[in-house]
Amino acid sequence: xxxxxxFRTMPDERGHFGDYGGRFVAETLMPLxxxxxxxxxxxxxxxxxxxxxxxxxEHYVGRPSPLYFAERLTEALGGAQVWFKRxxxxxxxxxxxxxxxxxxxxxxxMGKTRIIAETGAGQHGVATATVCARFGLxxxxxxxxxxxxRQAPNVFRMKLLxxxxxxxxxxxxxxKDAMNEGLRDWVANVHDTFYIxxxxxxxxxxxxLVRDFQSVIGKEAxxxxxxxxxxxxxxxxxxxxxxxxxxxxxxxxxxxPDVAMLGVEAAGYGLDGDQHAASLLGGFPGVLHGNKxxxxxxxxxxxxxxxxxxxxxxxxxxxxxxxxxxxxxxVEYTAVTxxxxxxxxxxxxxxxxxxxxxxxxHAIAAVAKRAKEMRDDQIILANxxxxxxxxxxTVAEKLGVEM
Amino acid sequence: xxxxxxxxxxxxPALVCFLTAGDGDxxxxxxxxxxxxxxxxxxxxxxxxPMADGPAIQAANLRSLGAGTTTADVLGIATAxxxxxxxxxxxxxxxxxxxxxxxxxxxxxxxxxxxxDGVICVDIPPEEDDALGPALRDAGIAPIRxxxxxxxxxxxxxxVEGSQGFLYYVAVAGIxxxxxxxxxxxxxxxxxxxxxxxxxxxxxxxxxTPEQAAEIAQVADGVVVGSALVELVAEHGAxxxxxxxxLTAALATAIRAAR
Numbered sequence: 302x303x304x305x306x307x308f309r310t311m312p313d314e315r316g317h318f319g320d321y322g323g324r325f326v327a328e329t330l331m332p333l334x335x336x337x338x339x340x341x342x343x344x345x346x347x348x349x350x351x352x353x354x355x356x357x358x359e360h361y362v363g364r365p366s367p368l369y370f371a372e373r374l375t376e377a378l379g380g381a382q383v384w385f386k387r388x389x390x391x392x393x394x395x396x397x398x399x400x401x402x403x404x405x406x407x408x409x410x411m412g413k414t415r416i417i418a419e420t421g422a423g424q425h426g427v428a429t430a431t432v433c434a435r436f437g438l439x440x441x442x443x444x445x446x447x448x449x450x451r452q453a454p455n456v457f458r459m460k461l462l463x464x465x466x467x468x469x470x471x472x473x474x475x476x477k478d479a480m481n482e483g484l485r486d487w488v489a490n491v492h493d494t495f496y497i498x499x500x501x502x503x504x505x506x507x508x509x510l511v512r513d514f515q516s517v518i519g520k521e522a523x524x525x526x527x528x529x530x531x532x533x534x535x536x537x538x539x540x541x542x543x544x545x546x547x548x549x550x551x552x553x554x555x556x557x558p559d560v561a562m563l564g565v566e567a568a569g570y571g572l573d574g575d576q577h578a579a580s581l582l583g584g585f586p587g588v589l590h591g592n593k594x595x596x597x598x599x600x601x602x603x604x605x606x607x608x609x610x611x612x613x614x615x616x617x618x619x620x621x622x623x624x625x626x627x628x629x630x631x632v633e634y635t636a637v638t639x640x641x642x643x644x645x646x647x648x649x650x651x652x653x654x655x656x657x658x659x660x661x662x663h664a665i666a667a668v669a670k671r672a673k674e675m676r677d678d679q680i681i682l683a684n685x686x687x688x689x690x691x692x693x694x695t696v697a698e699k700l701g702v703e704m
Numbered sequence: 705x706x707x708x709x710x711x712x713x714x715x716x717p718a719l720v721c722f723l724t725a726g727d728g729d730x731x732x733x734x735x736x737x738x739x740x741x742x743x744x745x746x747x748x749x750x751x752x753x754p755m756a757d758g759p760a761i762q763a764a765n766l767r768s769l770g771a772g773t774t775t776a777d778v779l780g781i782a783t784a785x786x787x788x789x790x791x792x793x794x795x796x797x798x799x800x801x802x803x804x805x806x807x808x809x810x811x812x813x814x815x816x817x818x819x820x821d822g823v824i825c826v827d828i829p830p831e832e833d834d835a836l837g838p839a840l841r842d843a844g845i846a847p848i849r850x851x852x853x854x855x856x857x858x859x860x861x862x863x864v865e866g867s868q869g870f871l872y873y874v875a876v877a878g879i880x881x882x883x884x885x886x887x888x889x890x891x892x893x894x895x896x897x898x899x900x901x902x903x904x905x906x907x908x909x910x911x912x913t914p915e916q917a918a919e920i921a922q923v924a925d926g927v928v929v930g931s932a933l934v935e936l937v938a939e940h941g942a943x944x945x946x947x948x949x950x951l952t953a954a955l956a957t958a959i960r961a962a963r
Binding site: 315323324325326327328329330331332333471472477478481484485488489491492587588589590591593596598600601602603604 | 755859879
C-alpha cells in the first residue's frame with residue numbers, strides 16, 4: 302500500500318476512510334445524515350461556531366487541560382519520560398464532554414429540540430445529560446439494562462441532570478443494544494431529534510466530526526509539549542474502545558513522521574479466547590451501526606459480545622479511521638488484559654496520586670511496558686482520558702475488598 | 705418475465721408476506737403462507753442487531769439465532785422452498801453484515817443458487833450500493849430498495865436508480881410492527897414514487913389487518929405484512945401454520961376485493 306502525502310485528509314467526500322466508514326443506515330435516516338453533513342460544513346466555516354465552542358471548552362469544561370510530567374511513575378518504570386494529557390480533569394471527569402459540547406451546538410444550529418444518546422459505562426450519558434441541562438434540551442439516554450445495574454452512580458447522575466434513562470433489555474442488554482435502541486428511537490423521531498453519538502464511529506459525518514471536536518486534545522498537547530520541552534514526543538499512547546480519545550490525541554500529530562503512536566485495545570481475559578473487546582486485533586471488517594469497520598463477529602457475520610473490565614471499552618466495533626490507520630500502518634495497535642490494566646490502575650494511584658479510569662489504565666499498562674524499552678531522553682505522551690471515581694466499585698470487587 | 709414481475713402483473717395487488725428464517729418450522733410456515741394466497745415470500749435473515757425492527761421481529765431474530773440458525777441454514781430453507789414452489793417469488797430481507805461477511809459476490813451467487821429472486825438490505829442505502837448492488841445485479845438478483853416518508857423528491861431518483869423487482873415503500877418513519885401511517889400520506893407518497901419509476905411499489909411497516917391491507921391495496925401495487933405473521937409464529941409454535949394460513953387468506957381476500 303502506498304503511503305499518502307498526508308494522513309490528515311480523510312475521510313473522502315463519501316465519508317470513506319479507505320475501505321472503511323461510509324453511511325450504512327436505513328433510508329429513513331439518510332436525508333438527516335446528509336443534512337447533518339451540510340450543517341457541519343457550514344459550522345466549520347462559521348467563526349461564531351468556533352468561538353462559542355472554544356468559549357464553552359475554556360469556561361465550562363475547564364480547558365486547556367494540563368500537560369503533566371509524571372516524575373515518580375517515570376522513576377518507577379525506569380526508561381522513557383512519561384507525560385500525561387490530563388483530560389480526566391475536565392468537567393464530568395473525562396474527554397467525552399468535548400464532543401458533547403460540539404454536537405449539541407450542531408443540534409441547536411439544526412433546530413433540533415430533543416437529544417438522544419447511548420451509553421455503556423455511563424460517561425457519555427453523563428456528558429450528554431450535562432450539556433442538555435446546560436442548554437435546556439430534553440434528553441433520553443439509552444443504556445443496556447445490564448449496565449444500568451452495574452453503573453448505578455452514573456445512572457443517578459444522569460437523572461439528577463434531568464435526563465430520562467431508558468434501560469434496554471434486548472440482546473445482551475449492553476452498549477451495542479443501547480445503540481440499536483438509540484437508532485430505533487431516531488428513525489421514529491427524525492423530525493425533531495438529534496443523536497449525540499459518543500465515539501468516532503457511526504455513519505459519516507459522525508466519525509469525522511467527533512474526531513474534530515476531540516482533536517482539541519492533541520492540538521493542545523502538541524503546543525504544550527513544544528513549549529515545555531522544545532520538541533515533540535517520541536510515542537503517543539491512548540486506550541481504544543470506539544477510539545475517540547485516541548483519535549483526538551493522535552490526529553494533530555499524524556503528519557509528524559517522528560512521532561510513533563500506539564492504540565491500546567482491551568484484551569479482557571486474553572486475546573486467545575473470545576472474552577476480549579479487541580476489534581482491531583481480534584476482529585474482521587464488517588458493517589454495523591452505520592459504518593464499515595473491524596468488528597467482533599462470527600463466520601456468519603453475527604456480532605459477538607466483547608468483554609472488558611472497563612465498560613467503556615466493551616464495544617464490538619471501532620471507529621473506521623482507526624481501521625484505516627491500522628491498515629496503513631501509521632498507528633500501531635496492541636492490547637492489554639484486565640489484570641494488566643488493574644495493576645496499572647494501582648501503580649498510578651500510588652506513584653502519582655491520580656486515580657485513573659479503567660479505560661486509560663489500559664494505556665498506562667502499555668506505557669509501563671514500552672517505557673522500559675526506551676531511553677531516558679525519550680518522551681511518551683499518554684492520554685489520561687478519564688478519572689477513576691466511577692470504577693472504584695469494580696476495582697474493589699476485583700481486588701476482593703468489601704466496601 | 706421474472707417470477708417477481710409475474711407476481712406484480714396479476715389482476716390484483718401483490719400480497720408480500722414476511723417471516724424470519726429459522727424461527728419455528730419455517731418450511732411448514734412458508735407453505736402455509738403460499739396456501740393462504742401470498743404472492744411474494746419475504747424471508748428474513750436473522751441478525752444479532754436488527755436496528756430497524758420493532759419488538760416482534762427483534763424477538764424472532766433472537767429466537768432463530770438462539771436455535772442455532774446459520775447463513776447456510778437460511779440458504780437451505782430458500783433452496784427447499786424453491787424446489788417445493790417453483791413459481792413463487794422469494795426475497796431475502798436482512799442487514800448488511802451477514803450478507804457481505806464472505807464477500808458480496810459469494811452471497812449473490814449463493815442466493816442465486818438457492819433460487820432467490822430479490823434481496824432487501826435495510827442498511828445499504830444508494831450511497832453505499834457498491835457494497836452489494838453490483839454483485840446482485842450481475843447474478844441476476846433484484847436489489848429491492850426502500851423508500852421512506854423522509855425520501856424527498858431530490859433523493860428519489862437516486863433511490864430508484866438501480867432498484868429492481870419492486871420498490872418497498874416504508875409507510876412510517878420508524879421501526880417495523882408499530883403504528884400504521886395515515887392512508888392519505890401513503891397515497892400521496894406512493895403516487896409521488898410512481899411518477900419517478902415504472903417498477904411496482906409495495907407498502908409495508910405497520911400493516912396488520914385485512915382492513916388496513918385493503919385500504920393500501922387501493923393505492924399501491926403490493927402490501928407487505930410482517931410483524932403480525934411473526935407474532936403468530938411466536939404465539940402458536942408448532943400450531944402456527946394453520947393460523948398463518950388463516951390470516952394470509954383473510955389478507956389475500958381483502959386485497960383481491962379492494963380493486
